[in-house]
Amino acid sequence: LAKTTQPISMDSYEGQEVNITCSHNNIATNDYITWYQQFPSQGPRFIIQGYKTKVTNEVASLFIPADRKSSTLSLPRVSLSDTAVYYCLVVQNTGGFKTIFGAGTRLFVKA
């Protein structure tokens, strides 16, 4: 299983764009990159998943360079409610494979 490394914490202000980078140097060919958000006392919530280049949905964008050894989650115009822990995971996208969580990034959005 590919190990991931993220910044422990980040601070931002409302309305700013936040970029959280994750390193996964030993990612395998079959691995996908998935990001989750977790609020206190709740289960993680899926944000976005990608394999290469750029993926965008209604809440975030995911940028993955050609070597796939890192990825960047981009949250546009954050609000106070985006204060949470964000986890980057590398998972084989064939189901049934366990998901190991790294330490995550604690994002604190200030007014």
Next chain:
Amino acid sequence: GAVVSQHPSWVICKSGTSVKIECRSLDFQATTMFWYRQFPKQSLMLMATSNEGSKATYEQGVEKDKFLINHASLTLSTLTVTSAHPEDSSFYICSAREGGGNYGYTFGSGTRLTVV
């Protein structure tokens, strides 16, 4: 989208008693589910992989006789904490993945266990 329901959301029990936590995939079948525990301000720690119709696979250091997992159907996995002690107090979370979907794993809302 896929929904995983976890019950109860919180439970308080006395030391020495057992507690069962249920994890259900509401609108999809899950041959594999995962159980995690999370201590305050820490990340999720994988405890075991629950496989429908077969024995669970436990992570190193997790006592299989203390944390009993049963995955009797394609939509239900249960975790039973046996002879609970205060150090078992934690936040327990399950997850499952809808086969063929491209939305990663869906997590339950978690169960806060407090052993007194």
